[in-house]
Amino acid sequence: MNLESINNLRTVADLCERGQTLPIPLAEWLAEALRSYLEQRSVSLNEAFGLRAGRGGVPWHIEEGIRKRDSALRQLCNRHFLELSRSGQARLVHRLSLRYAASSWRFDRERKAMPDRYRGTANEFLWLAFKSGATMPVCTRQLRNILSCGRRQRSAAEFPKTLSTADMHP
Numbered sequence: 257m258n259l260e261s262i263n264n265l266r267t268v269a270d271l272c273e274r275g276q277t278l279p280i281p282l283a284e285w286l287a288e289a290l291r292s293y294l295e296q297r298s299v300s301l302n303e304a305f306g307l308r309a310g311r312g313g314v315p316w317h318i319e320e321g322i323r324k325r326d327s328a329l330r331q332l333c334n335r336h337f338l339e340l341s342r343s344g345q346a347r348l349v350h351r352l353s354l355r356y357a358a359s360s361w362r363f364d365r366e367r368k369a370m371p372d373r374y375r376g377t378a379n380e381f382l383w384l385a386f387k388s389g390a391t392m393p394v395c396t397r398q399l400r401n402i403l404s405c406g407r408r409q410r411s412a413a414e415f416p417k418t419l420s421t422a423d424m425h426p
Contacts, residue, residue, distance in 0.1 A: 326405070343396075
């Protein structure tokens with residue numbers, strides 16, 4: 257997944273929405289990508305903007321959602337359930353996710369911003385995980401794998417330090 261291209265596109269969208277001028281390097285990047293598509297040097301806009309499917313052919317937007325969800329679930333356990341074993345964390349998060357899906361998420365799914373009452377609670381991270389767009393809730397086994405990846409197989413530098421509602425785009 258090409259995060260630089262995604263960030264560039266988001267910056268272009270934000271600047272255009274506010275009626276602001278694009279910085280020259282960003283305008284040149286945008287013009288070159290569009291020219292590549294219009295001159296048929298790229299078969300799709302995704303290719304023109306460097307948004308190729310990542311590992312296993314997963315589209316960039318789905319991979320991004322999975323990364324955000326997984327990060328939110330890891331943060332949930334690190335902030336609220338550190339005393340539990342990984343299996344215990346997975347079981348508890350699974351139960352909480354099912355409960356949240358059946359109750360609050362029905363109303364929260366339409367919100368652009370997280371309810372203030374969730375700040376500092378487990379629901380803060382459940383809201384972020386559900387809002388990521390990735391599949392939620394996930395099974396206990398998958399949760400154990402998600403929680404294991406953050407601790408053993410990958411370094412902390414590979415994951416965002418903290419997710420916030422600003423990281424969530426509709």
